[in-house]
Amino acid sequence: MNKNTSADVVIVGTGVVGLTIAEQLIDAGISVLMLEAGPRVYRNEIVENFRNMPLSNKGSANSIYPPRDWAPHPMPGDDYLQLSGPDSYDQTYIRYAGGSTWHWAGTSWRLTPEDMRLQSLYGVGRDWAFGYDVLEPYYVRAEHAIGICGPSDPEQQWPRLPRSAPYPMPALPLSPGEEKFTEVVKAQLGLANIHVSQARNSGMPYHGRPACCANNNCVPVCPIGAKYDGETALLRLERKGVKILYDAVACKIESGEGNRITAVHYMDPNKQTHRVTGGHFVAACNGLETPKLLLMSADERNPNGIANNSSDQVGRNMMDHPQKGFTITTTEPYWTGAGPVVNSGIMETSQGDFRSRHAGAYFRLNNFGRNRFVTFNALKTGKVGRALDEEIRREAGCTTNVVIAFETLANPENRLTLSDKKDWLGLAKPAIHYDVGDYTRRSADEYGVPLLHKIAKAMGAVKIQEPKGFAQSKHIMGGTIMGNDASTSVVDADCRSHDHANLFIPGGGAMASTACGNSTITMVALAIKAADALQAQVRKA
Amino acid sequence: MSSPDSFSRRQALLGAAAAVLTAYAGPLQSSALASAGTAASGASAATSPFMSLSQMLVNHGLNAAAGAKMEAYARAQFADFADSSAAILQLAQERKATAVEDFYDDIPEGPQRKLAQWIIFAWYSGMAGAGKNDAMFTYEHALTFQVTRDVVPIPSYGFTAPNAWQQLDNAPLQPIPEF
Numbered sequence: 115m116n117k118n119t120s121a122d123v124v125i126v127g128t129g130v131v132g133l134t135i136a137e138q139l140i141d142a143g144i145s146v147l148m149l150e151a152g153p154r155v156y157r158n159e160i161v162e163n164f165r166n167m168p169l170s171n172k173g174s175a176n177s178i179y180p181p182r183d184w185a186p187h188p189m190p191g192d193d194y195l196q197l198s199g200p201d202s203y204d205q206t207y208i209r210y211a212g213g214s215t216w217h218w219a220g221t222s223w224r225l226t227p228e229d230m231r232l233q234s235l236y237g238v239g240r241d242w243a244f245g246y247d248v249l250e251p252y253y254v255r256a257e258h259a260i261g262i263c264g265p266s267d268p269e270q271q272w273p274r275l276p277r278s279a280p281y282p283m284p285a286l287p288l289s290p291g292e293e294k295f296t297e298v299v300k301a302q303l304g305l306a307n308i309h310v311s312q313a314r315n316s317g318m319p320y321h322g323r324p325a326c327c328a329n330n331n332c333v334p335v336c337p338i339g340a341k342y343d344g345e346t347a348l349l350r351l352e353r354k355g356v357k358i359l360y361d362a363v364a365c366k367i368e369s370g371e372g373n374r375i376t377a378v379h380y381m382d383p384n385k386q387t388h389r390v391t392g393g394h395f396v397a398a399c400n401g402l403e404t405p406k407l408l409l410m411s412a413d414e415r416n417p418n419g420i421a422n423n424s425s426d427q428v429g430r431n432m433m434d435h436p437q438k439g440f441t442i443t444t445t446e447p448y449w450t451g452a453g454p455v456v457n458s459g460i461m462e463t464s465q466g467d468f469r470s471r472h473a474g475a476y477f478r479l480n481n482f483g484r485n486r487f488v489t490f491n492a493l494k495t496g497k498v499g500r501a502l503d504e505e506i507r508r509e510a511g512c513t514t515n516v517v518i519a520f521e522t523l524a525n526p527e528n529r530l531t532l533s534d535k536k537d538w539l540g541l542a543k544p545a546i547h548y549d550v551g552d553y554t555r556r557s558a559d560e561y562g563v564p565l566l567h568k569i570a571k572a573m574g575a576v577k578i579q580e581p582k583g584f585a586q587s588k589h590i591m592g593g594t595i596m597g598n599d600a601s602t603s604v605v606d607a608d609c610r611s612h613d614h615a616n617l618f619i620p621g622g623g624a625m626a627s628t629a630c631g632n633s634t635i636t637m638v639a640l641a642i643k644a645a646d647a648l649q650a651q652v653r654k655a
Numbered sequence: 656m657s658s659p660d661s662f663s664r665r666q667a668l669l670g671a672a673a674a675v676l677t678a679y680a681g682p683l684q685s686s687a688l689a690s691a692g693t694a695a696s697g698a699s700a701a702t703s704p705f706m707s708l709s710q711m712l713v714n715h716g717l718n719a720a721a722g723a724k725m726e727a728y729a730r731a732q733f734a735d736f737a738d739s740s741a742a743i744l745q746l747a748q749e750r751k752a753t754a755v756e757d758f759y760d761d762i763p764e765g766p767q768r769k770l771a772q773w774i775i776f777a778w779y780s781g782m783a784g785a786g787k788n789d790a791m792f793t794y795e796h797a798l799t800f801q802v803t804r805d806v807v808p809i810p811s812y813g814f815t816a817p818n819a820w821q822q823l824d825n826a827p828l829q830p831i832p833e834f
Binding site for chain 1: 714759787789795797800823824827
């Protein structure tokens with residue numbers, strides 16, 4: 115078997131899902147071949163891109179990751195994503211080796227049992243194919259696999275339920291502003307601002323990564339690798355002998371006898387097409403790119419696209435955490451910027467019987483240093499000398515960014531299709547129609563924004579700047595949704611395609627509900643669950 | 656914070672008189688004249704007219720390498736750079752200025768005021784402008800980060816020990832760090 119063209123398992127995508135599965139399989143002695151659309155890059159290059167980025171652009175999550183011609187990803191102002199509908203599904207992701215782990219914040223909130231039973235408990239959305247009790251051990255494995263730190267105090271944990279094992283590292287300290295925010299919302303509103311569990315090393319090295327040293331640059335890149343990102347995992351996997359083909363853009367999944375998957379075709383930067391074969395396949399190349407690939411792979415057996423015969427749900431149910439970021443000005447400082455960029459949050463507001471009427475909401479004080487956002491405003495005042503110093507210091511200390519992140523419901527009309535517009539290789543661009551929905555809008559109008567104003571008042575706000583509409587959180591979910599019924603879902607409880615016994619599609623696309631917390635830890639838990647099933651299936655074969 | 660190529664206010668104020676004489680000249684002549692001037696005044700050989708001008712407009716120690724980039728940019732972009740620089744320095748001298756507040760309001764509107772504003776903008780932001788494609792002179796030495804350096808790290812440089820930030824207090828707005 116030529117390891118460049120065939121393996122027991124072919125994995126498309128080298129983001130956190132693909133890497134997690136690949137490592138488990140290779141450790142079990144199963145051969146793995148990975149395809150990555152984008153380039154292999156190294157941390158020093160990305161960090162220098164950041165440091166040489168104009169100050170006015172340093173708040174951008176993806177500007178330091180210029181896409182290669184053959185592997186486009188959304189960039190500010192471009193039209194790679196063809197967007198339509200009442201709300202803009204304007205996402206950011208990175209098609210580099212390591213995927214979007216390069217610029218994620220590391221935030222790792224678990225789902226709650228209630229989050230997985232929306233239909234049963236509240237009569238909205240979808241239930242998951244299994245309960246929290248099934249997922250909990252996989253959460254623990256995910257926390258250890260990617261190095262998630264978190265509090266040992268049960269009152270500080272999310273959800274406040276017994277855990278089958280502690281976090282591998284203690285929680286990271288809060289910044290001075292976060293400490294003050296925590297005290298204020300507790301004293302005046304009775305709300306608990308708790309430590310984020312996060313994939314970042316706290317006070318110690320872990321998995322070959324150093325301890326966090328408060329570079330406050332998790333987004334767009336951790337300069338030292340204290341946060342989990344694909345680069346450290348790639349180095350480990352390369353040493354273990356996983357074959358990874360970089361700059362290899364998967365363009366077709368091929369089906370064969372019995373509707374089993376037989377091969378993946380990819381294009382190289384010279385626009386030449388190649389074919390790799392395997393016994394089993396994993397499609398894990400991003401919540402938008404995966405359904406795009408499945409739809410592009412339509413053939414005679416699967417006229418609606420791969421994995422889409424039984425349900426017609428591939429590309430539907432696109433979800434995210436629509437968010438509103440408020441700039442709050444106070445007279446006394448809340449210094450943010452020391453420590454990770456997201457380090458605490460109010461999660462209890464995501465739960466309640468109100469979910470039969472409107473979405474839950476999660477509030478967080480972003481912990482980004484503010485200089486990059488306020489310097490130009492301060493300079494516009496025309497002040498000089500000591501007055502200018504005071505203005506910058508006041509704006510950096512006394513303006514904060516408090517974000518509300520909402521849940522959304524699975525809605526088949528929120529749909530990714532193939533645009534007639536083509537990319538550099540001639541492949542279809544993704545087109546997404548999106549509406550956050552009345553459930554989420556009601557939450558903003560009746561619940562989230564009013565509560566935000568109470569929080570701002572408690573902080574001593576003298577000015578509140580409210581955004582129009584919703585921004586996206588870049589938590590792409592739903593496009594290959596999970597369920598027990600093959601007629602209404604794309605994958606089963608192990609993220610196995612209902613239509614193809616040897617094709618697994620794990621990750622955010624499988625999530626049946628979003629809750630309010632960031633999706634990556636659940637994606638990794640699902641990846642590990644899928645890897646267990648895949649491992650057993652390969653052994654049996 | 657000081658580094659081998661940093662430029663103190665003391666050096667600048669001592670060299671300011673020489674700089675007035677050299678502001679009209681090109682880089683080579685400036686350097687020669689500045690050296691001559693500093694020999695008499697005791698200021699650093701690193702003194703340049705632009706750094707002296709900058710030092711009058713910004714009340715802090717400045718990085719000479721960043722200043723060289725700014726000067727090259729300013730010479731190319733401000734047609735009246737030499738004349739305006741000399742005039743601003745002359746004004747500062749006349750006011751016996753020791754800080755920008757001593758003379759800034761008297762800088763006349765027009766090319767001189769625009770140049771003065773731009774120099775201050777460049778030192779605090781490290782940029783030629785607020786646009787995403789504007790020239791960048793420095794990130795690490797942009798003065799905005801010095802104003803808050805007691806409580807906020809420069810992003811991507813951080814504080815130096817694991818979890819060390821738990822020692823930080825929610826600092827008051829005053830005093831502002833010396834830099």
